[in-house]
Amino acid sequence: MQKVDLLIRHALVVTQDDQRRILEDGAIAVEGPHIAAVGSTAELDAQCIADRTVDANGRALFPGLLNIHTHLFQSAVKGLGEDMPVEQWVQAVTFPTARAINAEEAYLLSLVSCLENLRSGATTVMDFMYSLDNPALHEAVIQAMLDSGLRGRYTRTVVDSGEEMGIPGVMRQRAEDALAHARALQARFHGAGDGRLDIGLAIGVIWAITEPGLRAVRRCADETGMTITMHVNETPFDNVAAQQRWGRATIPMLAESGVLGPDFIAVHCVHMTEEDVALFVRHNVAVAYNPVSNMYLGSGIAPIVQLAGRGLRIGLATDGSGSNNCQDMLETLKFGALLQKVGRQDPSCVLAQQALDWATRGGAEAMGLADQVGSLAPGKKADFFLVNPFTPKATPVHDPVTTLVYSAGQPNVEMVVVNGRVLMENGVFTHLDETKVLRDAQRAAQHLARRAGTERLLERRGKWRPLE
């Protein structure tokens, strides 16, 4: 008999393994941060002695989702930035907020984003923090990720130009300085939180990086093993700006600088030519698909079905709450599938199983974490969530994958386990006081909006009464 910490029995286990097996009366055993066994309830009953046993009573159990692109601090501007194109939105909403935010606010607002990720089944998050020159802000976001209990990668952005595009001085540094800070963060935080956290590199956008900056990021990635992520061709403006600077479009320029590679996660990729796609295939780049953000900013429909058909790794993402108004990965699953159907006028181009694959295995492959997360198998990290479908929105249930993608919402997520630790049970966080966090974050966001001047975006709308 094998001794384990936790045994969950009588679950409908959606393994997301290579055969996409679904175990009807399934069970999962957890020992430390790892999955010890996955099988039928009868098999695991015979095999394991558990410190704690949970009867799932037929609820569905899924591997944790991966949200491979967000800006956690942006819950600060939830509800402030609708109805603007991205270039106007960054100037009016996110840049003033990033310039004014303090460490305490960054912590609280990032923590809110983390909690919503967990509530929607996302157990791994890749954060893309702005390139602010105050180290305390970076550490505040990292601390929020650690305290939330989720698994994550914190990426340190390099922005070494873009003054003429309105990028504030506090968000621009020499590439060497930003990369030195990234290395320091890696030395300090890689493996923190019992191995839950690691550090990566990010490049803001093509119009805020120099060619030496691109080359320096690639060198640093090669030397440290950190991955690189970057907003790429979210709108046609990227190509316009790249043509003006270098006389070539964004992706050909990235290829020429040597920055593309299997460790490069390109975010958005809405406006893609055939040449762009071919370069991504040649360099085996991974893609982060942000359907809700792309709709919110009116950016367009990323050709994800085409990119996936060419063999590229695809992960799903919410983007920051500034261009989404939430961090709901269940909503993202649904919109991710539906938006492709609209774009191609083909209802069969993305099946529910495909959307779930992107949010689990695809995201894990994109982040280079496929040996750890993205499916349920012995030896992998114990990251999963339990879904009770018995709400009017999700009932009746026939196929658990279809239910998760199209009918489930946050109230259906009852239990969340990350790294073997039960973070939420019966819909309640066990490790922190959620009500207090939300109230503190509300107060912080209102103070911040006043200082940042974003409060005036509400002038012609109703304003929420401040909390005392």
Ligand SMILES: [Zn+2]
């Ligand atoms: Zn983004």
